[in-house]
Amino acid sequence: MEKFKDKVVVITGGNSGIGYATAKEFKSQGATVVITGKREDALQKAAQELQVTGKLADQANLQDIKKLAGEVRALQNKVDVLFINAGVAFFAPIEYTTEEQFDTMTDVNFKGSFFTLQQFIPLLSDGASVIFLTSNSTAMTMPGSSVYAAGKSAVGHLARIAAKELAPRKIRVNTVNPGPTQTEMIGKFGLDEATLKGMTESILAQMPLAKIGTAEDVAKMVAYLADNSTSSFITGAEFFIDGGLAV
Structure with a gap:
């Protein structure tokens, strides 16, 4: 079913992980999709695979955000769904977190x-939907997650x-607040394979459903x-x- 036919969807950080899966989901339902990313090669590859429009933008850079909004206005002149998904994570105790x-x-x-x-509000259609990606860390007190959890x-x-x-x-x-999700971001935490395995086993032991989520779960x-x-x-x-981890 093409539930989103004639709808314009913008997804920040759409070249990998949850953003990529969500772009694929909307595209399959008939939407016109614009994804962003700050890695040009990865962005172009994802846009080509998904058959969507890719726009180079760093969500940490206000000038990039303003430029992106202007480009989307020129391209589509409206946004029906805005998924603010781009994010970054580092985990370290408060004592050792760097500036x-x-x-x-x-x-x-x-x-x-x-x-x-802020920059997309003038572009949003009346009746539009805005979704932020946060984290289940907003309901937890996991050591090492202070800055990440506070920001989310x-x-x-x-x-x-x-x-x-x-x-x-x-x-x-x-907002959607995922827990542990199998995406390439896990490999960017700077942890070796043994540490990642131990962390995963520890998380699964605490999780009622005892499984790691997928990007597709979040996309749906x-x-x-x-x-x-x-x-x-x-x-x-x-x-x-x-999976019930924050319960």
């Missing part, structure tokens, strides 16, 4: 999310305020929240997709 790690996560995850929403919690609060501010235009704003939830025929009465809400 560079702090700034990078804050600039991409919170500042970037805030200004992406800030995004969650931003989403709830945006839901109220944009409600007069019937624009709905929600994003599509559900974007569809006015299934979620027209949902705004300011958060959806945990983590």
Whole structure:
């Protein structure tokens, strides 16, 4: 079914992982999809595979965000679904977290999310859907996740305020909060294979459903929240997709 025929969907960080899977889901349902990424080769490859439009943009850079909004306006002149997905993560105890790690996560995850929403508000159609990717870490106190969890919690609060501010235009704003998900980001945490294996085993032991999620699991939830025929009465809400880990 082409539920999103004639709809324009913008996905930040759409060249890999959850963003890529979500772009594929929307494309399969008839949407016109624009993805962003800051790695040109990866972006071009993903755009070609998905048969969508790719735009080079770094979510941590306000000028890139402004340029992206202008390019989307020139290309489509509207946005029906905005999935603010791009993010970065480092894990270290508070004592050993560097200023560079702090700034990078804050600039991409919170500042970037805030200004992406800000710059796209004039482009959003009345009745549009905005979805932020946060994390189940917003409900947990995992050692080593202080900056990441705080930043994602800030995004969650931003989403709830945006839901109220944009409600007069019937624009709905929600968050999806994944737990451990099998994507290439896991390989960017700087952990060796043995540490990753031990961490995965520890997480599975705490998880009621005892399995790691997939990018496709998250993509289907994003599509559900974007569809006015299934979620027209949902705004300011958060959806945990983590196998029950945060319970």
